[in-house]
Structure formats: structure tokens, C-alpha cells
Amino acid sequence: NAGVTQTPKFQVLKTGQSMTLQCAQDMNHEYMSWYRQDPGMGLRLIHYSVGAGITDQGEVPNGYNVSRSTTEDFPLRLLSAAPSQTSVYFCASSYLTGGQPQHFGDGTRLSIL
Amino acid sequence: KQEVTQIPAALSVPEGENLVLNCSFTDSAIYNLQWFRQDPGKGLTSLLLIQSSQREQTSGRLNASLDKSSGRSTLYIAASQPGDSATYLCAVSAMKTSYDKVIFGPGTSLSVIP
Numbered sequence: 001n002a003g004v005t006q007t008p009k010f011q012v013l014k015t016g017q018s019m020t021l022q023c024a025q026d027m028n029h030e031y032m033s034w035y036r037q038d039p040g041m042g043l044r045l046i047h048y049s050v051g052a053g054i055t056d057q058g059e060v061p062n063g064y065n066v067s068r069s070t071t072e073d074f075p076l077r078l079l080s081a082a083p084s085q086t087s088v089y090f091c092a093s094s095y096l097t098g099g100q101p102q103h104f105g106d107g108t109r110l111s112i113l
Numbered sequence: 114k115q116e117v118t119q120i121p122a123a124l125s126v127p128e129g130e131n132l133v134l135n136c137s138f139t140d141s142a143i144y145n146l147q148w149f150r151q152d153p154g155k156g157l158t159s160l161l162l163i164q165s166s167q168r169e170q171t172s173g174r175l176n177a178s179l180d181k182s183s184g185r186s187t188l189y190i191a192a193s194q195p196g197d198s199a200t201y202l203c204a205v206s207a208m209k210t211s212y213d214k215v216i217f218g219p220g221t222s223l224s225v226i227p
Contacts, residue, residue: 004156035217042117043157043202043217090156101147102215104156 002026006091006105013081013112021076021108023091029103030096032074033058034066036087037107043090049074050096081112115140115207117218125224126193134188134221136203141181144206148177148188151200151220160201161188193225 007022025032033048045058049068063085065077074093078085088109092102116139126132136146145164149157161170161177163186169178176189186203200220207214 033215040219042219043204045215092157101159101162102157103159104149106154106156 004091004093004103004105006089006108008108009106010109011111013078013110015081015083015112017078017081019078019081021078021089021091021110023074023076023105024072025074025091025093025103026072027093027103028071029093030071031102032068032091032093033102034064034074034076035090035092036060036085037090038087046076046089078110083112086110086112115143115205115214115216117203117205117216119201119203119218119221121221122219123222123224125226127226128193128195130193130225131189131191132193132223134190134201134223136186136188136218138184138186138205138216140207141184142207143181146177146179146186146206147204148175148186149202149204151202153199157202190223193223195225195227198223198225 004025030051034046035043037043044060046064047066049055052068052071055066088107090107091105094100094102118137120135147162148160150160151157163170163179174191179186200222202220204217
């Protein structure tokens with residue numbers, strides 16, 4: 001039972017490059033989300049999805065795109081990387097009803113030079 | 114705007130002690146509150162989830178309480194062990210249908226000294 005799988009675990013980019021962070025879950029969860037975690041800022045929601053074909057913005061969406069073509073996958077795209085996007089990115093998933101606990105991946109550590 | 118704070122930011126205790134971690138939130142209109150554990154270099158693991166209608170939840174040596182009216186939750190860890198060393202975060206969910214309203218606290222870093 002893999003749970004929530006994030007790839008890659010580490011990535012270094014140059015300013016202006018683009019890349020996609022992958023997230024997959026095998027628990028048939030409707031709800032998926034992306035957070036970034038920065039020292040002193042806690043976890044902040046970037047984008048979220050309540051089902052295939054449905055996405056919405058969180059607290060800090062600028063510079064990021066998402067899509068949800070399947071229930072299992074929720075990739076996060078950095079369009080033009082900036083040093084301010086250096087962070088640890090976490091993907092999470094949960095069932096949609098009843099306030100279910102979220103399951104988190106192990107994170108992607110991203111550095112933008 | 115909902116704000117979540119956690120005190121203390123860091124805590125160091127000798128093995129075997131009972132300890133309490135605190136979480137405060139400014140808006141009492143929450144749907145549920147979760148406590149998470151985060152180990153270095155890892156994601157978050159859900160420990161306990163308390164629905165707004167509940168007062169406490171227990172799992173093994175962990176007990177979480179919720180007082181909505183005062184905007185507080187505590188995580189009690191009994192007979193602490195070195196393996197409990199981690200960062201503990203609380204998160205509140207503001208509304209059942211507003212999934213973007215999960216707000217995390219900054220966490221308490223716990224060290225249990227053998």
C-alpha cells in the first residue's frame with residue numbers, strides 16, 4: 001500500500017526553468033492538495049482538487065498550475081521558477097466527506113538558484 | 114482570518130515525563146482539528162482528529178482535547194520516549210465544505226532525552 005507518492009524527492013532548478021512535481025495516491029481519495037512548507041511560515045495551501053477535472057486555488061497559487069485528469073494523479077507545475085519558490089512541497093489526499101484525516105507524501109525539496 | 118499558534122515552539126524533556134503541547138486558534142467556528150507528527154525529512158502523519166462536536170480523542174499514549182469556545186486544543190503525551198522526538202503540528206478545518214480552509218500551526222519541536 002503506497003499511500004501518497006511524490007517524485008522527485010530533491011530537485012535543483014535555475015531561475016526561469018519550468019518543471020512538474022508529481023503526486024500520486026492509490027487510496028481512491030477524492031480530495032488532493034499541494035502545500036509548501038517554509039521556515040517560520042508553516043504549511044500553506046497552493047492548490048487543491050475535490051475530484052477529477054476540478055481544481056481551485058489555495059492561499060499561495062501564483063506561479064503554480066495544477067490539473068486533475070484522473071483521481072490518482074495531481075501534478076504541480078512551476079511555470080517559470082523563481083528563488084522565492086525554494087521550499088519543501090507536500091502533496092496530501094483524503095476522502096471528501098466527514099472531515100477525514102489527510103495523508104501526506106514525503107515531500108519534494110526544491111531549490112531554485 | 115483564522116490564525117493558529119502553537120506554544121512552545123520547542124520543548125526538551127527527559128524520557129518518561131508526561132508533557133502537554135498547546136494549540137490555539139482565533140476563530141472558534143471550526144469543523145475539526147487534527148494533530149500531526151512530522152519527522153525530519155518526512156511528510157506529516159495524522160495522529161488524532163477531533164470533530165467539533167467532540168471534546169477529546171485518545172490513541173495509545175496520546176490524548177488530544179478540544180475546547181472550541183476558548184479556541185484551544187492540547188496534545189498530552191504520557192510517559193514520553195526518545196522515539197516521540199519530532200515536530201508536532203495542529204491544523205484546523207474551518208468549514209465542512211470549504212476545503213481550502215485548513216490552517217496549520219507552525220509546530221512544536223519536541224526532543225525527548227534518553
